[in-house]
Amino acid sequence: MSDVVLEARDLVVAYGGNLALDLPHLALRPGELVGVVGANGAGKSTLVNALLGWSRGTPRISGSVRLAGEEIGALPTHERVRRGLLLVPEGGPVFGRLTVAENLAAAEAAAGRRGYTEAEVFDLFPRLRERLHHAGAALSGGERQMLAIARSLRLGPRALLLDEPSIGLAPRLVSTVLRTVRRLVDAGLPVLLVEQNVRAAIEVVDRLVLLERGRILAEGPVAAMRDDPRIIEAYLGDTVA
Numbered sequence: 001m002s003d004v005v006l007e008a009r010d011l012v013v014a015y016g017g018n019l020a021l022d023l024p025h026l027a028l029r030p031g032e033l034v035g036v037v038g039a040n041g042a043g044k045s046t047l048v049n050a051l052l053g054w055s056r057g058t059p060r061i062s063g064s065v066r067l068a069g070e071e072i073g074a075l076p077t078h079e080r081v082r083r084g085l086l087l088v089p090e091g092g093p094v095f096g097r098l099t100v101a102e103n104l105a106a107a108e109a110a111a112g113r114r115g116y117t118e119a120e121v122f123d124l125f126p127r128l129r130e131r132l133h134h135a136g137a138a139l140s141g142g143e144r145q146m147l148a149i150a151r152s153l154r155l156g157p158r159a160l161l162l163d164e165p166s167i168g169l170a171p172r173l174v175s176t177v178l179r180t181v182r183r184l185v186d187a188g189l190p191v192l193l194v195e196q197n198v199r200a201a202i203e204v205v206d207r208l209v210l211l212e213r214g215r216i217l218a219e220g221p222v223a224a225m226r227d228d229p230r231i232i233e234a235y236l237g238d239t240v241a
């Protein structure tokens, strides 16, 4: 379909004989927030990394990845980034010795496309303006996560991939970060959100993909998926008030 921003087909990742991911199809449309959930080792990070053509080891990666209608599956990671496919990896890495302002300026200098303006970034993350002259290493986990997302926005995303942005954050910050992600999506930016905190993800996503051992076990609109017994049993048990 023409309105698909990011699309993967037959994306397969194998470490030796171990199949880490076997994904027949995944699509992300403008204004859509898709959550990817699953147990440890289910293949969530493998998925977002494979979309970027990146991996921790030396797996075999095959399949098609299309961004804004163009095949990018054979391009090196930096070229996919330049074209607007951006990943904020787990832990929200930032330059620890650079200030918030310098981190943002470095992203702007590296941008392949027109990114969000500084004013737009501060509108989303007012806390970063207050911390402008603090070193990246001095930020809290939540602030670092915000800065990592802000850097990606400055780089000009067409689609944003977030790998566990809530990890290590206090519950109040988790919802702040995820609500801000929702605002970005509502303004048009499609986001693929890997999230272990299924309860929090369900509050903001449009669709949910449940991975198990590298395969899609279930997927669908969040309204249906939140009633799926496999989701309830594994992630939402004891929720009845």
Ligand SMILES: Nc1ncnc2c1ncn2[C@@H]1O[C@H](COP(=O)(O)OP(=O)(O)OP(=O)(O)O)[C@@H](O)[C@H]1O
Pocket: 015, 018, 020, 038, 039, 040, 041, 042, 043, 044, 045, 046, 047, 056, 057, 058, 196
């Ligand atoms: N560098 C590697 N070498 C060999 N196998 C790997 C490597 N990286 C990941 N795997 C395997 O790929 C599978 C998926 O791992 P992945 O890290 O994508 O899971 P995940 O769902 O992100 O888990 P978590 O929630 O723990 O981060 C696992 O079986 C893992 O052992």
